[in-house]
Amino acid sequence: MLVLKTENLKKYYGKGENLVKALDGVDLEIEQGEFAAVVGTSGSGKSTLLHMMGGLDRATEGRVIVGGKDLFSMKEEALTIFRRRHIGFVFQNYNLVPILNVYENIILPIELDGHHAEKGWVDQIMERLGLSEKKYQMPNQLSGGQQQRVAIARALATKPALVLADEPTGNLDSATSQDVISLMKTTSREFNQTMVMITHNEEIAQTADRIIRIEDGKIVRR
Ligand code: ADP
Numbered sequence: 001m002l003v004l005k006t007e008n009l010k011k012y013y014g015k016g017e018n019l020v021k022a023l024d025g026v027d028l029e030i031e032q033g034e035f036a037a038v039v040g041t042s043g044s045g046k047s048t049l050l051h052m053m054g055g056l057d058r059a060t061e062g063r064v065i066v067g068g069k070d071l072f073s074m075k076e077e078a079l080t081i082f083r084r085r086h087i088g089f090v091f092q093n094y095n096l097v098p099i100l101n102v103y104e105n106i107i108l109p110i111e112l113d114g115h116h117a118e119k120g121w122v123d124q125i126m127e128r129l130g131l132s133e134k135k136y137q138m139p140n141q142l143s144g145g146q147q148q149r150v151a152i153a154r155a156l157a158t159k160p161a162l163v164l165a166d167e168p169t170g171n172l173d174s175a176t177s178q179d180v181i182s183l184m185k186t187t188s189r190e191f192n193q194t195m196v197m198i199t200h201n202e203e204i205a206q207t208a209d210r211i212i213r214i215e216d217g218k219i220v221r222r
């Protein structure tokens, strides 16, 4: 089943002499359960692509379809709700809420959506990410790798169609990076969870099941 599709996706910034074609006609298809890396050098268009795939910013031209839904056909409010329900985000800086403990951070997206967390499911993801012992700890009591595992658990909590990770290991040392990536990979397999991460790090990219390469806003390997 196709989870994500981009069609002739373009994103231009600026105009005239300052025109930057950050994305210049990107066509991609990502299937259910894939763990894919988008790799490219700085300025190649990775962040822009991630923003488009997550409906965080609108395209200049083209479409992004997630779970059969055309993101840019939705109005802002509907898009915000869709995003919260169906797309999980993992950021380089973890973005945990400092005044909430691990468990509260993980269930936050479920509660924001007006639902109660299924205890069994939350316990399962905490267990899978090795967080069961940390349930009541605050983010500032955790290492970077632990904080990123909480962020991954939070991204999985709503059982989203798609998890998007923006340089998830960007702030971690290389051993911790490998741990975090291999956990992403195993959770992706175990839960048949589609994940797309962007990275400039070739070594990290190599650990993905599929490597998509971007150069100057164009896909050169898919
Ligand atoms: P990457 O994530 O691979 O470093 P980006 O998607 O951030 O690449 O950037 C792609 C290109 O678009 C770069 O040339 C960058 O300078 C430019 N760019 C990104 N965002 C903006 C913006 N908001 N305004 C103008 N140019 C931008």
Ligand code: ADP
Binding pocket: 047, 166, 167
């Ligand atoms: P990342 O570390 O995720 O690659 P970037 O440094 O590429 O992030 O971009 C951080 C933010 O700055 C993004 O929101 C991006 O759109 C914006 N940005 C990137 N390049 C430019 C630019 N040349 N001009 C204006 N904004 C930019």
